[in-house]
Amino acid sequence: MYRQVLDPVAGSLAWSSLVAALPLLVLFVMLGILRVTAWVASLVSLALAAVIAVAVYGMPFGQALLAGSEGAAFGFFPILWIVINAIWVFRMTVETGHFDVLRRSFARVSDDQRVQAIIIAFSFGALMEALAGFGTPVAVTSVMLIALGFKPLKAAVLALTANTAPVAFGAMATPIITLGKVTGISGDTLGAMVGRQTPVLAVFVPLVLVLIVDGRRGLRESWPVALGCGVVFGVAQYATSNFVSVPLADVVASLLSAVAVVALVRLRGGGRPSSAPVVSPEFAERGARPDSRADVVRAYAPYGIIILVFVICQVPVVKGLLDKATYTIQWPGLHLLSPEGKPSSLPVFTLNLFTTPGTQMLVAGVITMIALRLAPPRAVRAYGVTLHQLRWAIVTVMAVLALAFVMNASGQTITLGTWMAGAGGLFALLSPILGWLGVAVTGSDTSSNSLFGVLQVAAARQAGLNEVLMAAGNSSGGVLGKMISPQNLAIVAAAVGLNGREGDIFRRVVVWSLIFLLALCFLSVLQASPVLSWMVP
Template identity: 30%
Template sequence: MLVETFNPFNNILISSLVAAIPIILFLLCLTIFKMKGLYAALLNLGVTFLIAMLIFDLPFGESVGSVIQGALQGMWPIGYIIVMAVWLYKISVESGKFDILRASIAGISQDQRLQLLLIGFCFNAFLEGAAGFGVPIAICAVLLVSLGFKPLQAAMLCLIANGASGAFGAIGIPVAITGTLNLEGNVTSMDVSMMTALTLPIINFSIPFLLIFLLNGLKGVKEILPAILVVASTYTVTQALITIFLGPELADIIPSLLTMGVLALFLRKWQPKNIFLLNNQEVKIEKHSVGEIIRAWSPFYLLSIFVLVWSIPAFKALFLEGGALNFTIVKLAIPGSSLFSSFNLVSATGTAILLAGITTILTTKSIGFPAGFKLLKKTVLEFWIPIMMISAILGIAKLMTHAGLTTVLGEAVATTGSIFPLVSPILGWIGVFMTGSVVNNNTLFAPIQATAANIIGTDPALLVSANTAGGVMAKLISPQSIAIATAAVGQTGKEALLTKMTLKYSFGLLAFVCVWTFLLSLMF
């Protein structure tokens, strides 16, 4: 916070209502006014800039610096990650690997409800755990479209499915980061991880049912109930055990791979009596050898391997102060302000994905570097508008943080006293809606949650986990997620429609987390 006070009106209620204007306006722009995402983001950026500078007294230089800092972060590392992930996907398509990969999944069952469970739920969760930052939504939505799903339908289903894995994205960083914040009550990341097992399993178990219901109604749920139970129970139980005994790092990766494998084996013995096909059109499946299938999946194996290496503590230590590769971190002071931006040239997750793409080209005869670089150029041209939108959103987030708008919102919610646990997840929802990141959300609001918990006498780990769970529910409609999803399926400009499609599910899941957290607070 770069202002003298986060309460310019000397009244928490009035100050928080003014601070909430960017959030409310964003929702109105995307739902009621049906504006394109980029225009909504730019309008809100202007409004937030004026509120931060004129009402919260953020100096002009710091206001401009906040926008620049957010814009740069939108391009690096977030835009970098998105472009690299989609580029890797395009390499897979151009080389012919993607057709074999798709056939390997579709070949397990022609029933597209089961394909949704395999791709939209299991593979989605795996990519969330391995890379995060929009990668699973971008890749899985495109996969579903290639199998006959409607573009916005595929995007919506992938966004909802991501609610089962978003808390532990990118090697569990959203939860792991809480252990670095020195939270009041000596809350550790393991404490938070264990506490998530009281809430997230209920959501995780229900989402596969919800996905099939949205695709094919109650009829579909009944017809493939055994498969849904296999997916829901395997994923839920495995993730709960890992979060309790091992921690957050592998809480998406192991459960998703195990669930995919168990479902594939189960479907060898069981198939639904009625095969559900979208538009009654059967997807033609070519048979391939085991070796071809293994090679076809190699871009994603490589993605996982590189991202896992990038997440190893010993590797991360190379980039710390005094580390052998610390020189690869470029720090840029933003003129006219006290702010700066860092560019992690090597340690960025996007670089890990870049290496996966380069390795794929080197090990694939059917594509070379000239074709690969043409695909990279094409990807950049396709995604510059969504990246601009994301940069504007992060500019808003930085303005709200540095001007104290997020702080006063947090303080306002914390004044609710004994019913604070009921509204605690809403803080997390707000944090992710504005930043698109559960990591940023926990960085912003976990300290407030822990402090409030100690004041009202409840377990601080419970409220920090509620902050995480509430935040995950906002990923379904955060402008950043919506921008990535619409761009991936070629529907840029239809962000308002996709937001409308997912909004009620975000609110419904948030309402459950709020009520459930309040009930848990009575026991802890």
């Protein structure tokens, strides 16, 4: 039995926080400055976290090892289980040639790469986030962008940057539902509050995508489409989360934003400035050949099948039946107490065999195999190719989640959070940063909400701040940590064929992550003050 400690270094929370932050500091320095491969940086940081847990926090070595093993298992199931099956569906469309048809269809909307970045990375990526989440959008959309002529590094940066505003409502609002469970606050209330924060970010994300694609010239020439997409997405996300359904917020917003992009392009007469970056001449030539209606239907079929499978699985009766295959397991040998001496929930591992998006994606893959008339041996071979493609990403994700669990179990993460929570009224400024930190480490807004949700509420009470606002700030701030998470960096690097260059990707997205984070912190402070307190439900 191990009881978590908050201040093992000289009884000081501040000094203990400095030591607890070392594994994260080493991880990001190795990635961003030393350009070390993600899986190597993750394993080194994991080893350092384990040493600090044992030598500084006094955690028994066996307990630290078991905590790491649970984290690695969680990294594979459900996170990698989702990504592997999502990429497999994509591989099958490539195998059958239907992905070429799909990209030609996207190109017909506009051959302007700035518009393509918006509709694919932002709108289509948001739909993938709504249905599956956990790294699926960046993997799928980055490859689609490459197929349209984008360079791998730029495709990766665009996919990661776009995967921000939709994250809090991803996987049918799983992060917000989880936040509601751990804090005891209504999920509808939390969803409404998040729906009054992330839509503000959504307005600007497409503008940033255009800036990444084509600099200031792109912003000057394409801002009406970008701004229109962002505004429609933001308004739809706000309206749906506040007045219709929290789980459907991203579904509605993504579809309406895509319609808005198409409408705005049509209003411009389909024209574009002659200086606009376009698809390669080779692709443009292939795109001139018309595809049959049957081929187009089959090209879109996998994504229609995914939507249909996920929607059916959300039907209460079906979901109830699938939930019967959910098992709660006490991780063998791992015995933890919180700093207050209460049993920790960390050793409880949930094995939701059928309700996890990964299994539902697998079912959608099997149906896709039939719809695309792909022989089972070829489908199995495509699965093998997917595993080989993601091999280093698998190591990285499992190592990062092992790191997160060791830090959580030993008390290192709680030390950092408690130290920040002692900021009093300034906590309104720091609340989103805490969520950002949680997602940067775990790669999951759901995990960050599980980790820091209760802490946010407790800090709000101590500082006399609104509990709903601080809890929602954890989830909203967390979405901005997604793009710098080693987990997501590894997934997107594997998808675009840049294994070992995660550091290059990190350096290109970290600035946008910090800019958006500062903006959200400022919004949080204003919402905690009389200026914008009317925005809090």
